[in-house]
Each structure stands twice: as C-alpha cells, then as structure tokens.
Amino acid sequence: MALLRQVEEISARMQEALSEWRRRYNKELVNGPSRARLEKPKPEDFLIEKRPFFSSVTESDVYYVNTFRLIEYTALTSAPSPSKVALMRKSGYNLGRSLVRSGVVKSLDDAPLALVLYRVGLLDIVKESLDTMRVNLYECTSCYGVPNIGQTLCDFEAGVIQGMLSELYGLNVVREKYCWGTGYSFCGFEIAFE
Template sequence: MEDVGILIEKWREIYKAEVKSKKKLREEVKLTPENYFNIVRPFFTKISPEDREYVRTFRMILYGMLKYSPSLRTLILRGAGYNLACRLVETGEIKSIDDLPKVFLNQKIGLLDIIEESFSRMKVNIYECISCYQAPPIGRTLCDFEAGLIQGVMEDLVGKNITREIYCWGLGNSFCGFEVIFE
C-alpha cells in the first residue's frame, strides 16, 4: 500500500497547480444521484474495499438534505462536525492539532493536510473527502461537516475561529481547502 505521506505530497502538487492556474477547471452541472453517489476513493478503497458503500450511504443523506433545504443542511452538518470535534477532544482522541490527520484517516473522512499555520491563521486541505471527492462542480461548497469538525477542534485546542471552505470539488477543484482565521 502506498505511504500516506507520499500520497499527500502528490495531492499537494495538484493543489499547488490548481491554485496557481486560477482558471475554472470544469463547467457547472446539476447534482444528481448518478454523478454524486457512485464514486471510488482510490486510497480508502485500498484500505477498505467497502468504502464505496460507506460513501454512498453518507452522500445519500447529504443529497437529501441539499434537495430539501441547503441552508438547513449547512447548519446541521456544520453543527454535527463541531459537536463531534468537541467529543473527540473531550475523550482525548484529539490532544493536539497533530492528531487531526489521524482522526480524519481513521474515520475515513479524508486525507487531511495542514498546508500552512501561524498564530493567526491556518490553511488545511482534505483530499479524497467523503463529502465531495469526484462530485461535479455545482457552484457551491459541499463540506460543511468537515468545516465544522475543523472549526470545533481548532476552537477547543487553540481558540475562537472562523473556518471557511475556499476550494471544493463542488466549485470545480480537485481537493477541499479550508482557511481557519483565529479571532
């Protein structure tokens, strides 16, 4: 199996190339069950052959919420991620920011990569994200759960922050990119 560190370096090169080019990568389309549910995440499928079913079930819930109420979906998923983060810190599964990539990997959420960190801000990428990997560009971000999880962990470990998703498959990128700004 491919080493996670090597894989993240490959993904980081894709990230750098896309950010540098600043051009629209794919045209927007309508999100449908056919282009959202049936995906294969290469790394996670290697370590867990049932990953496709796991992702499909998760995305069926996300899709239903998006169809029903996009704004309510955002609130619920961000809150769920935030609450999970608080629980993970409380139980000691996350003791430092360095534990976050391991938790994302073990929970099959995605491959988390801390791109940049300072006292006032962080940049975090997720590759093979459960919420959006290979999703078509629909003109909006899709990773509210992951944003809530990142925000909650950072708040518990560092302090109040604003976490926002800047890059996403839903915007036409090939990765998810979050900016965390500490207040």
C-alpha cells in the same frame, strides 16, 4: 503490536497520498478549477466508485461514503440551504470536539491520522500562524468526485475542523474556499482564530 504496525502502515501511505494530492493542489492554484460546471446534478452524480487512498485502506469505504452522500444530496435538494449548512456544520463540529475530548486528538499533529481513521478525508496543514491557518482536505467524504455545481459542499468537514480547533486552541471561524463542488479537486479551508 499488530494494530500499531497497521497504524504505522496507514500513516506511511497517508504521507505518500498527501504528496500526490499536494502536487495537484499546487497545479490547480495556478491554473484554476479543473472541471466545468454542471447545471442540474442528479443523485447518481453524488455517488462514487471509490476514493483512491481510502479504498486502499478498506474496500467498504465506498458503502460508507455513498450512504453519507445520499444524506448530503437529500439535504442539499430538500432543505433550505441555511438549514442544511447549519445541520451538517453542527454535526461535524460535535464530532471534532468529541475527537479532542475523548483523547483521540491530543494536538494538531494527531488530527490527520484521526481524520483518516474516521474516514473524513486526508488533512493537509498548508499554513499555520498565530491567528490564521489554511488546511486542505483531499478525498473528502462530502464531495470527492462530485461534479462542479458552483458551490462548496463541505459543511460537515468544516464543522469537524472547527470543533477540533476550538477544543485545541479556542474560538475560530472556518470558511471553505475551494471544493470539488466548485470545480477543484481538493477542499481548501481558511481558519481565523478569534
């Protein structure tokens, strides 16, 4: 019973956070990116103090994110770009498929809470139709708070989304259009179903 109460509380706070982030998203769609580009990022540019929603759920979030970020930064600066993209995308894809196959995600309605519980980010389904979908991810593990480096960074999260949707609906292509890495304060993905 306590676990159910905790999940209900997290769900309610998640809805409040999504409303706040959606307002920021709408503003940036009109005004463009909110941050100027940084030419030479350093490792410390990828570390964060906290993600607002996730740190309210658990104080240990910052350690989880910073460990992941150092892996991401190393891959970004050490591996050739196609290798980094493929590795992170495949890792996320496998997680997304596992979430559905294990029963954690039984339908698209389960995905937002699952991505919160796995600390991937706050999933916001912006638009859905039979052959396309647009989703945003706020406070994303890969890029929340990073400087504008002129490129999208969320290959892992794109893979998670693609893996879940592949299991739920079939083949799809996920493309990240907006990202903290391009100066926005959200990650926006466009999905096309094949």
